[in-house]
Amino acid sequence: MIDHLPILPVLVPMLGALLLLLPPLSKSLExxxxxxxxxxxxxxxxSLALLLHTREQGIQLYALGDWQPPFGIVLVADMLSTxxxxxxxxxxxxxxxxxxxxxxxxxxYFYPLxxxxxxxxxxxxxxxxxxxxxxxxxxxxxxSYALLIHGGGKQKTQAGFHYVALNLVGSSLFLFAxxxxxxxxxxxxxxxxxxxVALLSEAESVLARAGGMLLLVVFGLKAAMLPLHFWLTRAYxxxxxxxxxxxxxxxxxxxxSLFRVHTVVFGDHAGGLANMIEPWIWPLAILTVLAGxxxxxxxxxxxxxxxxxxxxxxxxxxxxxxxQNEQATAAGLYYLVHSTFVSAALFLVAGLISDQRGKAxxxxxxxxxxxxxxxxxxxxxxxxMTVAGIPxxxxxxxxxLMLQSAQSLAEMAWVWPTLLIxxxxxxxxxxxxxxxxxxxxxxxxxxxxxxxxxxxxxTALLLLAAPLMVALGGPITEYTEQAARQLHQLPxxxxxxxxxGPS
Amino acid sequence: MEAVYAxxxxxxxxxGIFLCLRGRTFPVVMGLTLLSYAxxxxxxxSGRLKLDGAAILGTSYTYADPxxxxxxxxxxxxxxxxxxxxxxxxxxxRADLGNxxxxxxxxxxxxxxxxxxxxxx
Numbered sequence: 001m002i003d004h005l006p007i008l009p010v011l012v013p014m015l016g017a018l019l020l021l022l023p024p025l026s027k028s029l030e031x032x033x034x035x036x037x038x039x040x041x042x043x044x045x046x047s048l049a050l051l052l053h054t055r056e057q058g059i060q061l062y063a064l065g066d067w068q069p070p071f072g073i074v075l076v077a078d079m080l081s082t083x084x085x086x087x088x089x090x091x092x093x094x095x096x097x098x099x100x101x102x103x104x105x106x107x108x109y110f111y112p113l114x115x116x117x118x119x120x121x122x123x124x125x126x127x128x129x130x131x132x133x134x135x136x137x138x139x140x141x142x143x144s145y146a147l148l149i150h151g152g153g154k155q156k157t158q159a160g161f162h163y164v165a166l167n168l169v170g171s172s173l174f175l176f177a178x179x180x181x182x183x184x185x186x187x188x189x190x191x192x193x194x195x196x197v198a199l200l201s202e203a204e205s206v207l208a209r210a211g212g213m214l215l216l217v218v219f220g221l222k223a224a225m226l227p228l229h230f231w232l233t234r235a236y237x238x239x240x241x242x243x244x245x246x247x248x249x250x251x252x253x254x255x256x257s258l259f260r261v262h263t264v265v266f267g268d269h270a271g272g273l274a275n276m277i278e279p280w281i282w283p284l285a286i287l288t289v290l291a292g293x294x295x296x297x298x299x300x301x302x303x304x305x306x307x308x309x310x311x312x313x314x315x316x317x318x319x320x321x322x323x324q325n326e327q328a329t330a331a332g333l334y335y336l337v338h339s340t341f342v343s344a345a346l347f348l349v350a351g352l353i354s355d356q357r358g359k360a361x362x363x364x365x366x367x368x369x370x371x372x373x374x375x376x377x378x379x380x381x382x383x384x385m386t387v388a389g390i391p392x393x394x395x396x397x398x399x400x401l402m403l404q405s406a407q408s409l410a411e412m413a414w415v416w417p418t419l420l421i422x423x424x425x426x427x428x429x430x431x432x433x434x435x436x437x438x439x440x441x442x443x444x445x446x447x448x449x450x451x452x453x454x455x456x457x458x459t460a461l462l463l464l465a466a467p468l469m470v471a472l473g474g475p476i477t478e479y480t481e482q483a484a485r486q487l488h489q490l491p492x493x494x495x496x497x498x499x500x501g502p503s
Numbered sequence: 504m505e506a507v508y509a510x511x512x513x514x515x516x517x518x519g520i521f522l523c524l525r526g527r528t529f530p531v532v533m534g535l536t537l538l539s540y541a542x543x544x545x546x547x548x549s550g551r552l553k554l555d556g557a558a559i560l561g562t563s564y565t566y567a568d569p570x571x572x573x574x575x576x577x578x579x580x581x582x583x584x585x586x587x588x589x590x591x592x593x594x595x596x597r598a599d600l601g602n603x604x605x606x607x608x609x610x611x612x613x614x615x616x617x618x619x620x621x622x623x624x
Binding site: 131135138142145149152153154157158160161162164165168169171172175176178179180182183188 | 523
């Protein structure tokens with residue numbers, strides 16, 4: 001049983017989703033709710049067990065159908081991927097809890113779609129084969145296409161078409177890149193690719209460089225890197241609240257893939273292709289942060305503001321990718337976990353606020369008072385403090401770690417002002433938005449119902465991460481440091497990843 | 504053979520990208536389809552082009568790399584599903600938004616002023 005642990009985070013949601021589509025469960029929404037929460041809790045348990053097991057025993061390799069690498073497809077559970085899987089499981093549970101309050105009624109197949117999406121995301125994190133990464137990308141994307149337009153309406157269809165068309169072009173580019181890399185390297189196993197890339201001849205390495213750059217475009221599109229980020233605000237702002245919260249992990253899938261491919265395959269030991277994206281990613285990262293900041297200042301409602309905060313967090317993570325050292329990767333991982341939780345929480349808070357403000361929804365205009373000002377105010381305030389990086393919460397630790405990881409003077413000169421100015425702008429945008437939402441109001445009483453316990457539980461679950469990540473800061477940073485070391489010192493673990501030697 | 508093949512892939516990609524940049528949903532869907540054709544051909548060629556080569560060892564003198572064929576098969580299946588989805592989405596966008604423009608609204612038409620006749624004044 002313990003041998004099969006690495007595949008459980010993929011298998012459990014998939015089987016759960018299939019069961020939800022079959023008669024005894026598909027008939028009643030109540031049963032679907034309970035079953036999907038159960039499946040999601042099981043996924044969470046499996047992810048947690050996998051994380052602890054990997055931490056104790058080192059990298060776990062799971063050969064599907066017992067076909068040995070480099071020819072068979074493998075799942076690789078190392079410290080980085082298990083951390084991401086656990087993060088996804090928590091986020092999935094929160095999205096399902098929130099959805100159980102009524103968002104599941106506005107369209108068909110809410111629960112199976114969320115579970116399929118979880119399966120795709122977990123698979124993308126766990127796979128050790130780059131073509132398999134493409135397949136899992138498609139699984140998570142097709143679930144996300146359907147989830148994005150869940151609930152229907154003009155806005156969603158409009159944003160949905162852009163999102164789908166862009167991602168289909170992205171998938172084509174991904175396949176072009178894979179074709180080029182397979183043609184030059186002759187393998188698709190990520191660990192095997194990393195051993196092959198240094199042996200390329202001059203002519204082949206030009207091709208491999210083109211493939212690697214294409215992958216940067218693809219992952220940049222998923223992660224919403226600067227010139228490719230325009231789809232994000234509209235898509236995230238129009239999605240239903242639990243869906244938007246789950247989408248908070250989607251940009252991180254892109255960042256994870258950048259770490260996985262451009263640190264492992266085209267990392268320090270890649271010969272002529274070592275760190276080839278570095279000159280590109282520096283300006284793009286900084287400009288992404290700036291674009292997100294400008295967008296945050298211009299946002300007319302809380303959901304768009306949060307979507308722009310997601311772009312800022314993506315830019316910050318790209319800086320961690322650009323710094324290309326262990327300390328920066330470790331800081332980036334801490335920041336990644338923190339920013340995923342807090343942006344998901346803010347999407348949920350925005351959903352709660354717009355439910356209680358009548359027609360004005362979450363737009364920054366004078367409107368009636370929310371029904372539960374104390375509860376929502378506290379939630380918003382904690383979320384805002386965290387995302388801006390003000391001391392008692394995890395955002396502060398994340399930003400300090402990021403600032404510390406810039407070592408040379410030139411790095412500091414770029415990283416420090418970018419991050420600090422973006423924090424300042426975040427504070428300005430959020431305080432402007434918050435004062436309008438809670439204090440500038442008419443005397444009308446809110447007609448809305450109070451938030452359901454499900455919704456409050458989901459929001460609290462995500463917001464609790466902010467103080468918890470500070471309280472458990474020691475163990476978490478220790479873990480991220482180990483994960484970063486594992487990622488950067490790949491040659492040390494190559495024997496585990498390729499038991500039969502390179503092809 | 505390689506040159507003809509490369510020209511075909513290039514032409515398909517060119518047409519695909521051109522159509523993807525059009526303003527209506529139907530050409531965009533066609534463009535995405537052409538792009539996926541181009542990709543499938545390209546992936547197939549990544550195992551090198553060979554004549555008279557079976558993908559199974561021992562059945563012919565030379566043999567072809569079977570992996571790209573498997574990859575293309577996967578890519579074709581995924582491409583079909585995605586095309587079906589995007590067609591339905593385009594139809595729904597047409598129904599929901601009342602037009603088939605990719606932005607969901609028609610770009611503003613330049614105003615044409617009626618010409619004033621000279622002898623009226």
